[in-house]
Amino acid sequence: MKEGDKFTQTFLVSNKVYEGFIDLFKDQNPLHTQEQYSIVKGFEGRVIHGNILNGFLSYFIGECLPQKNVIIHTQEIEFKKPVYLNDDLVLTAEITRIFESVKAIEFKYKFINSASNVVAKGNFQIGILK
Amino acid sequence: MKEGDKFTQTFLVSNKVYEGFIDLFKDQNPLHTQEQYSIVKGFEGRVIHGNILNGFLSYFIGECLPQKNVIIHTQEIEFKKPVYLNDDLVLTAEITRIFESVKAIEFKYKFINSASNVVAKGNFQIGILK
Numbered sequence: 001m002k003e004g005d006k007f008t009q010t011f012l013v014s015n016k017v018y019e020g021f022i023d024l025f026k027d028q029n030p031l032h033t034q035e036q037y038s039i040v041k042g043f044e045g046r047v048i049h050g051n052i053l054n055g056f057l058s059y060f061i062g063e064c065l066p067q068k069n070v071i072i073h074t075q076e077i078e079f080k081k082p083v084y085l086n087d088d089l090v091l092t093a094e095i096t097r098i099f100e101s102v103k104a105i106e107f108k109y110k111f112i113n114s115a116s117n118v119v120a121k122g123n124f125q126i127g128i129l130k
Numbered sequence: 131m132k133e134g135d136k137f138t139q140t141f142l143v144s145n146k147v148y149e150g151f152i153d154l155f156k157d158q159n160p161l162h163t164q165e166q167y168s169i170v171k172g173f174e175g176r177v178i179h180g181n182i183l184n185g186f187l188s189y190f191i192g193e194c195l196p197q198k199n200v201i202i203h204t205q206e207i208e209f210k211k212p213v214y215l216n217d218d219l220v221l222t223a224e225i226t227r228i229f230e231s232v233k234a235i236e237f238k239y240k241f242i243n244s245a246s247n248v249v250a251k252g253n254f255q256i257g258i259l260k
Contacts, residue, residue, distance in 0.1 A: 020154040025185040029192030041259045051188040055155040058181040062159030076206045129171045
C-alpha cells in the first residue's frame with residue numbers, strides 16, 4: 001500500500017442489517033424506529049443508525065484491503081446527510097499518509113449515496129501487525 | 131444537559147454481541163477470529179472488533195441520555211488497548227461544550243475495562259432536534 005492508493009466498496013443498507021443492528025445494540029431511538037417522528041423532525045423517514053456505517057468500515061478495513069495483518073488505531077466520522085433503508089452506498093477510501101517508522105497508514109474516506117450526496121466522511125488510521 | 135454533566139453505562143462484550151457483529155458485518159479478519167494468529171501477533175487471544183464499541187456508543191447516545199431528540203453529528207474513537215471476549219466495560223461520558231446557538235452538545239468519553247485500563251476514548255458531538 002502506498003500514498004494515493006484508492007479503494008472502493010459498495011454497501012446496501014438492507015433491512016437485515018438495520019434490524020440486526022437494533023437486535024444487537026438495542027438502540028431504538030425514535031429517529032431510527034418511528035417513521036412519523038422522523039418525518040415531523042424534517043427527514044424523509046426513519047434515519048438509519050450512523051454506526052451501521054462504522055460497521056461497514058470494520059468490514060472494509062478487516063476484509064477489503066490488500067493486507068489482512070492490520071489493526072485500527074483511530075477512526076473519525078462526520079455525518080453529513082441522513083441515510084435511509086435500502087440506500088446503496090459507495091465507500092471510497094484513499095491513503096493520505098504512510099508512517100514507515102511506526103508501520104501505520106492513514107486514510108480519508110467518504111460514503112456516497114445513489115443521489116451522489118456525501119452522507120458521511122472522515123478518516124482512520126491503521127497499524128500493520130508484524 | 132449542561133457542561134460538566136457526567137454519565138456512566140456498563141457494557142458486556144458478550145459472545146452474542148461478538149458473533150452477532152460478525153454475522154451482521156462479515157468482518158472475519160484473523161485478529162478477530164483466529165486465537166492462535168492473535169497470540170502470535172502479541173495479544174492474549176482474539177481481539178474484539180473496535181466497532182462493537184461504536185455500537186455501544188450508538189445505544190448510549192440513542193437510549194441513555196436525558197433527551198431522546200438527538201442526532202449524532204460527529205464521532206471520534208482512539209483504540210488504546212485490546213478488548214477481549216467477556217470484558218466488562220464501563221463507559222463514562224462528560225459534556226465538554228454546549229453550543230446553544232446551533233443546539234449542539236460535545237462530549238468526551240472513555241471505555242474502561244475491569245483492570246482499570248482505558249481501552250478506548252474519544253469524543254462525539256450530537257445535535258438536539260427541535
